[in-house]
Amino acid sequence: MHDIRIVRADPAGFDAALARRGLPPSAEAILAQDAARRAAQAAAQEAQSRRNQLSKEIGQARRQGADTAALESEGAALRDRMEALADEAKAAEVAQTAMLEALPNLLDPAVPEGRDEADNVVLRQHGEPPALDFTPKQHFEIGEALGLMDFGAAAKLAGARFTVLRGALARLERALGQYMIALHTEEHGYTETSVPLLVNDATMYGTGQLPKFSEDLFRTTDGRWLIPTAEVPLTNLVAGEILAESALPLRFTALSPCFRSEAGSAGRDTRGMLRQHQFTKAEMVAITRPEDSAAEHERMTQCAERVLTELGLVWRRVVLCAGDTGFSATKTYDLEVWLPGQGAWREISSCSNCGDFQARRMNARYRPEGGKGTAFLHTLNGSGVAVGRALIAVLETHQQADGGVRVPEVLRPWMGGLERIG
The missing domain is CATH 1.10.287.40 (Serine-tRNA synthetase, tRNA binding domain)
Incomplete structure (x- = not known):
């Protein structure tokens, strides 16, 4: 607002x-x-x-x-x-x-001009796309060949844009989420938080999903909404609050299911797990003083980058241009991962500074020490990271010529020591 x-x-x-x-x-x-x-x-x-x-x-x-x-x-x-x-x-x-x-947030002056994703600017890259000595497969080809990824069963149960994982791939998905939450809580200073998956109108309004983006959401018969990301309940924890300056910054993380209708995406990414109605994500949210939010944005993005580096993925940081920056954000960094099977870069994390835009909508303030009155907080959110897309990236990056997949070392403690799926 x-x-x-x-x-x-x-x-x-x-x-x-x-x-x-x-x-x-x-x-x-x-x-x-x-x-x-x-x-x-x-x-x-x-x-x-x-x-x-x-x-x-x-x-x-x-x-x-x-x-x-x-x-x-x-x-x-x-x-x-x-x-x-x-x-x-x-x-x-x-x-x-x-x-x-109905109007989006005003952009940070540092956001580059541009109309759409073609005008986004690559800031830096970690690693180089590998030169494989075999023709790489896409993640769904790998998963189906292993007999551990079943889109037919999911369609029977729920329809399109759902997936059933079995055996080692189901465990790999769980391991990814456990690894991410452990990293963010034990080393990055975020407080693990379990949040409701159903929220009310006011909560969706506070973070900017309502009233403009109701078509992107799933609604229950009693008027509640399924969360599209844990950003929604995590950020709204401070709705209507006046915090002491000494309590800042607040950093929350949650591993939660997310639900999106994917309205307007008909025909896009219909094969595989890239664009699902239901997926799991490790979310990061920070609540800061206005003068600290730019530095917090960098810190949050680096936390997500560490996940990708430790998973052995090739990634790059992109700053979104004016025409591609989301509704509530004043500035956004996307992290894109190289998918050998697709031969393309795909977004795996998005980290945004929202300034006081969401705080005004939810009336979230703090009381500066030694000052008079109150001021609006700044809010930030970022994927740390999307578990389903991380699974896709691990499968395609660490696939082997015989159809097996090497398990990244950081995930092996949660995989019972398993080094290879095959």
Whole structure:
């Protein structure tokens, strides 16, 4: 959510910031509703002041035995007018809020210009795509040949975009999640948190999924929502709170199922596990002071990078351009992993600094030490990382000519010492 004071102070600058995302100007319409709200409120205050004066005049007239009918009639008219003005102010406020809440976060000045993912900028790369002496297979070819990945069974049970894993691949998926959570809690300073998988409207609104992106979500018959990522409940832990500055930063991590409708993705990645309705992810969330969020963004991204490095994967860091940056983010780094079977880079983690955008939506603040009043927190979130995509990357990166797969060393403690799947 945007601060209306920023729009008032620099309408042209606000529209220029929206233009970076390819959006039309909005300041004039927002400020028109703002002016209507303020005018109605000012008129209501004037009417209230006149009613207060009338009350005194009526009392004085009654004490003198004078006729008060005209004064009482004026008072009744003012009461009706005040009610109408309150409705006008509320309608203008609702319209103004609807406009503001539909607009994405303003971008960090460091975000590069661009229209879509083709304009994203590669910042650095770890490793080089391997030159294999055999034709690499895609993950679903490997998994199906091993008899451990079954899309037919999943389709029978639930439909498209689900997967059944068996045996060593089911254990590999579990091992990946356990390894990630252990790393983030034991070495990266995150607090492991178990969160609800079903949340209410206010929680989805706080992180920006509602009202704009309801089509991307699954909703239950009682009006709750299945979480698309643990970012939603983790970030909302501070909703409505006023934290002490000494408590910051807060760092949370959760290993949870995630549910996404994949609306608008018909025909994309229909084979395999890349784009699923249900998947598991290790999520990282940080809550910081405004002056610390840029450094925290770097730290969080490095935590995700370590996961990929220790899994023996080839990866690169990409900063998303203006046209590709997500709704709530002011700046985003994507980590992309090289998939030999596809012969392509694919996103495996996304780490975003949201500034105070989400905090304003959920009214999450802190009290600066030695200062007066409160200030909005900054929130950050990142994948640390998506377990299903990590499974895909491990299968394709560590596949062997005979169809087997080498198990990365860091996963072997959770695999009962297994060094190879085959």
